[in-house]
Amino acid sequence: MAGNPSLAHFKIPLTENEPMRSYPLGSDDRAKLKQALDEMIAQGPQEVPVVINGEKIYTGNVAKQLNPSKHASAVCQYHQADAALTQKAIDGAMAAQAKWEALPFNERIAVFLKAADLLAHKYRYKTMAATMLGQGKNIWQAEIDAAAELCDFWRFNCKYAEEIYQQQPPKNSVGTWNRVEYRALEGFVLAVSPFNFTAIGGNLPSAPAVMGNVVLWKPSPSAVWSNYIVYEILVEAGMPPGVIQFVPGDAEQVCSTALADPRFASLHFTGSTKVFRKLWADVGQNINKYNAYPRLVGETGGKNFHLLHPDLDSNAVRHAALQTIRGAFEYQGQKCSACSRCYVPKSLYPEFKKQIVAEHAKITQGPVWEFNHFTGPVINKFAFDKIKSYVDHAAADSNCTIIAGGKYDDSVGYFVQPTIVETTDPLTKTMTEEIFGPVVTVYAYDDDKFDETCALIGDTTEYALTGAYFATNREHIVHGTNLLRKFAGNFYVNDKCTGAVVGQQPFGGGKGSGTNDKAGSWTLLLRFINMRTIKENFVPIDEFIYPSNLV
Template sequence: MSNALQTPSLAHFKLPAIDNEPMKNYAPGSIERQKLKEAIDSMRAELPLEVPVVINGEKIFTGTTAKQFNPSDHAKVVCNYHEADASLIKKAIDGAMVAKARWESLPFNDRVAVFLKAADLLSSKYRYKIMAATMLGQGKNIWQAEIDAAAELCDFWRFNCKYAEEMYQIQPPKNAFGTWNRAEYRALDGFVLAVSPFNFTAIGGNLPSAPALMGNVVLWKPSPSAVLSNYLVYELLVEAGLPPGVVQFVPGPAEEVCATAIGHPEFSSLHYTGSTAVFRKLWKEIGNNIDKYTSYPRIVGETGGKNYHLLHPSLDEQGVRHAALQTIRGAFEFQGQKCSACSRAYIPQSLYPTFRKYLLEEHAKIKQGPSHEFEHFMGPVINRFAFDKIKGFIDHAQTDDNCQVLAGGKCDDSVGYFIEPTIIISKDAMTKTLTDEIFGPVVTLYVYEDNQFEQTCKLIQETTEYGLTGAFFARDRESIVKGSNLLRHTAGNFYINDKCTGAVVGQQPFGGGRASGTNDKAGSWSLLVRFISTRTIKENFVPIDDFIYPSNFA
């Protein structure tokens, strides 16, 4: 059957019930803990693995390779991966555009079946293998890997299908007599470039998958520090039925890959998560190429954050302890390598002694070590660049007269890239560790006078260029309402009496504005809208008698 005669992208079948993937606990003696240990031991014995470029379903071993290291033991190589160059990127684009005609013309139920199957495969067959790759290659502990590589990626795939189904059902509500109006949700004209980060395997999987679900074809450039887990996700998608060429897996030098893709006339969208500086650079390059494109590219990006916790003077001791515990988690889970991580905390003077007491007590309980040793709350930071950058912030605080390191501060790269969870207090509200994104296990405290609450809310907004996440801790409803209103534009994800991390797909769509990104909200229908080009169709059933309007008659 020719493409012209196939069914357009409309939803005809009702999806299964969609819910969040249940979390496993990995308690000592549990079957899931045993299976994960077996997966880790097996993978460690096989390392280093070899990862190819994959174009049009063909595994290409270019001979130009780079290494992904184990951040817990940087002498160990997790994988050797082959790199795509400009000529292979052009081949990938050509192949994707050929695949596009068949993929976008598939009925919605056939496209969605790929991602529902992928979620079920990840939930079962691939769960522990992809978690093992995430732990060994990206330094996550069990719980962080479970949240990310298992539960969140399952949720992205399933909830994207749910939101797409709901979108396709949105049709014009009115039809004049003798006409039928309808909307068709087409893919974008060209191809999508997905550039994914190291810190979330789930984001790596979602960046190419969300556009592909909507009928697009995608070039996926994974982070050099997450190639192995991302490649396993790609192989899972192939097993789930993703046709060759729909997603081209193209690890390689970032500048060459991105410049070649962005310089192509059929470039239609950038789907990006990563640093603010790189995102701005890519945006400028897209702008400089605007005259050559077939269509105006959609730019979708989530970048950095300088996220905060703010305590209100109304808190009682239980509330202060709760805020301290949430700050430990928000600042130090996954070594602070989350764009949502708590990097600054504002505490009223009257509550500071109590907050400090609980914070330091809980900080002393943190265990840190290699990711494959399950008892550790914290592991290593991702690589040498991150280690040196984070250490530079700690060194600055140790020499700044306005700053004091209250806990942590030691850095050891002898075996792995280990940085102790570090708590700093500053008398200067605009010190470097309060204004600049660190992306590591460092939180800076600032104590404000109790009667300066409103001014502190203003200070929070003016301190940084970011607007990603923030958390406000207060006791009474009037204070909660007041603080929420004053902090309205400080964060795209705002939390009340909870930490500023841990958004769940289907519950808290994620994203921020200002320098933090385009706030298109991953894990919601609003992200998927960016990857469609709507066609409005009006069909007339009844011929007209004349072209003259009734008002034209004398």
């Protein structure tokens, strides 16, 4: 049977970051986004099926994704896959694998390049509206996530794949030709995505698929609606049935079924450290079942820091305070990179406190359809109760003082006011435990204990995701950067600890924060391929004896 011809070495279009739009008052962008929001609200809850082999399946076992700004309403009700449907999805994906992997590279990546253009134009406002209503993001947070970052993931993954395929052995002996091919894994990938970034939802199944893999995509219950729109964009862009199976459902049934299958080849995960470790342990228990050693790729939690050096002047202190407001409170602190602890020298603390409290007073909070608010709701009741417990702890702890915020209200939506805690104990609960909400704790350290404070930052938590260091003198910058090297996979100098951009800052952390495979880089794609080395000989040998055997 004839295969697909490869008739040229194609080059993908120039890859650039998707231009971000600012949605100013009176702009066409703002009007179109408002229209998309209004239409989505008027339509009421949407119905989301399980999709296996291109077939939309309505199981009748439904759950709701609530609107966190107004939890009496839902953005969608989604049908859930059980163990049997998960197994069907696995079998269907494996049936689609050979044909998908065999497509010429240019035909495969055309799907993702087209998807990026569809998202950037035709579906930009719809995807943003679903992210705003379903996940509680304001306009800017939805723009940088559901529009720009997901476009970037799709386009840059194609660029990185092209570069990987070009890596070939530099030497060939006379009469031979050496080459390497990069084939898909021998099995399927399970992608388990989080609620907090629509872009991560799209990237987790897409990155393996770019390299020829087939994927089961289990979206977060709190992001099903936006993730389904992303899935439909991929289908419209030409994704063949079975390549990515969309399987919302009970995490235990979906994951346990997938991990028990001998053809399980990889886990691509973003979520909590606890869940990732549980899945890793489950893989270990099943290791003798598998056809190959599974690749486990995970980005999990963080307890991210800002550190100020004593050499800052008043303008630099104000800059650090502003960056801390953004790093701690954008998207209600629900970024795995969000600033959760801040270390300020005692000599600068009065000025820092003055600045950050004054700036905090400017923060407004409300539902996402009121465009003026800097912060919105946290994602759900579980998150609200957890974050509330940390605020209550800080209010009751004699070593802590709430210097701004501290209020919460879940009567209509899940609203927790951005909260700044001052502590005299660098190991207090809010400094050591991941909160994943709009709470930052500030500790004032002795100016002459900078080195000890750097060590304290590393010893305080198990995480090593992001961190930011504010200093002026170059020698001080170098010194602090060296001391903090192992405490953050993404490290920022004189900038906030959030906001990694695909193609600019590959993202991921080590220690308890994950496998540090760096989403948004070529290194991530390497996790989803098997290399085969091919040596072809052109010249026959005359005999088997080597000259060294002759006497």
